[in-house]
Amino acid sequence: MIRFDFYKNKYGKELLIDCFNVAEIANRSLSLQELHATSFYEMFFFKEVSGHILLEGTRLELGGPAALLLPPAKPRQWQLRTLPEGMVVIFEGEFIETFLKDNHFLNRLYYFGNYDAPATLPLEKDELDALLGLSKHIKHEIDLLASDSYHLLRAYLYQLLIRVNRNYTDHYQLKGNLYRNNEILKFRNLLRQHIRMKQTVKEYADLLDVNRNRLNHLCQETFGKNALSIIHDELLKSCKSDLLTTGKTISEISYEHNFSAPSNFVRFFKSLTRISPASYRQEYAN
Incomplete structure (x- = not known):
């Protein structure tokens, strides 16, 4: 790229x-x-x-x-x-x-x-x-x-x-967010820094020094989604970026994003996009 x-x-x-x-x-x-x-x-x-x-x-x-x-x-x-x-x-x-x-x-x-x-x-x-x-x-x-x-x-x-x-x-009928809660801003920054290795609500709650219920409440209030959904969105975005901008294999992308096996990565990707990682890469290339 x-x-x-x-x-x-x-x-x-x-x-x-x-x-x-x-x-x-x-x-x-x-x-x-x-x-x-x-x-x-x-x-x-x-x-x-x-x-x-x-x-x-x-x-x-x-x-x-x-x-x-x-x-x-x-x-x-x-x-x-x-x-x-x-x-x-x-x-x-x-x-x-x-x-x-x-x-x-x-x-x-x-x-x-x-x-x-x-x-x-x-x-x-x-x-x-x-x-x-x-x-x-x-x-x-x-x-x-x-x-x-x-x-x-x-x-x-x-x-x-x-x-x-x-x-x-x-x-877009959104709430103005110039003064959005700093915990949410820190959460988004932490996601970008650690998403390849940390993918649970507890890990990010610990980094923010809040409990999981507090983090879920903040995410639901701000985004209308729970914390795990936000984490999965960021994980999918990172995987898509590697698929589109690198020549890494599906297995390499899988292990670099902390999946225990490529099959688990494929299952995760399809659950959110309805197509496989290989098909996504090929579709965009076309």
Whole structure:
């Protein structure tokens, strides 16, 4: 899989945010047939777009006006029928989180926090215009890049993130989660760190220093699922990532995710997806 890293010194000095017209990458990454991912956050604001994107094996139809909101390391393939029109804002997480002194800030946003929410957000024209306006402010400030530009850029990005979060939670009828319980945020971070070896509710409850009932209650209240379901979701996501982005065998992926035998891995995978790991890999390749 091809990986794109952030070009920090594009403007002569280190800058962890960038903004440009979608047309600038239409004949590059947006037309790339190979599976690829980025190491940074991406916010696409489309005035016009027609086609779809395969995101971690799921097909998402694209049509404007709409936003496409991608956290780092999301494998994707684009299939666009026409030249898209709009703006893209990309940034490294530390650009905003270090400034806010909140390492969990981006995880508090539904669209970046991996809460099983869609990556697309339909937009009304007036709201799209407002988001494009903020994007253009970011682009103008990057082009100017004065000594105080970093402060304005963070302010513009913060407005953009909050405004999108407000629209997102309204559209999908979600509870705003900017101040979500820190135990849940820690739980999600622990899952990403330990999912290959730890797969029981007790193990994560112990890491959080809470009892299993407390963790189950938090998960049910936040996600509408118990803790084991959230653990299985994260485990499946990790297995899918290896199937799509590595050449590891089914047996290798099985043992690296702490399954006692490949047959148990296959049974687990089929119980959640209704297809085998081999079929999933082949279907996505096709």
